[in-house]
Amino acid sequence: MSDKKTSLVDLFISFAKCGVLTFGGGYAMLPILEREVVTRHNWATSEQMLDYYAIGQCTPGLIAVNVSTFIGYTTRGLLGAVVATLGMIFPSLVIITALASVLTALQSNIYVAKAFAGIRVAVCALMLSAVIKLARKAISNVPTAIIAVAALALEILLKVSPVIIVASAGLCGVAAFMIEKRRNKQEENT
């Protein structure tokens, strides 16, 4: 991305930050990842982040980890991939092993429960604001708008697996490419 070599320490710290601030899974992490990776360090563009999520959804493993590995690899190669991934899992390791014996007690603590309920409200708002920001980049014409609406409807109404949704959208991309190619050829012939 940048001309200067990305520092491994920066990679580790950024992804550890994302690990600490993720409440509720890979998609909930997106707003924080956006901030660290796109806005702060310029390691990837918003479009690339969406690409990594698409790939992370269809490849083995957790989406959060897949996206971290991807960004680590594109910025600093194999070593970057390992460091970013370790950064992502480091907070979980520390927090859970340190608190394991008291976690079930903490969970039933009323103030902890209330704080988490409040955090969920903030995470919901963060996710929606991220979608609003990304919409302009993801939806560029009528077909992409149709895909967004269709994908959401299939998820909510028919509970179609996300893997199938991403795969079908990819096939639409192949079809769009072939249609365009044929159209260009016809224009050349006429």
Added chain:
Amino acid sequence: MILLRLFFEFFKTGLFSIGGGMATVPFLFDIGARTGWFTASELSNMIAVSESTPGPIGVNMATYVGFKTAGIPGAVIATLGLVAPALIVIVIVANILSRFKDNPAVKSVLKYLRPAVMALILFAFYQLAALTFLDEQNKIVISSTIAFIVLLACMLRFKKVHPIIWIATGAVFGIIAL
């Protein structure tokens, strides 16, 4: 020996669970049933804890299960086992993608993947919102909904503020008002 098995079991889980943290759950039940490391009801508790601690849920579960099974070395080994397959696969995919990223067919595929991913994020939001804004009787929790609208407006207005501030604000709001 148990560490080797932990690594192997979680490596398998990481390799076959496609699509995020919750996809690991069936594999974890299977591990518990086969090895006797933990019971189904213990696992349910672990899932609940993993959902309410920071970090990706799948990683939290691997750490927690590993820790309960074999202490701190177990936590480290189980988590590394879980992420190892992803690391290998993604490095290969990233390598291929970087070679073909200017290919017009690949570009077209990515262009059509983005709106689908956006819909998946919106769906994740929808699921979380259902948990957050509806109470047991399926009635809307008014205080949370108002807080949500205010927070969202602030986020869209003050774009430079780091998400950690909003998360902390949410926690304070929860303690005071929920």
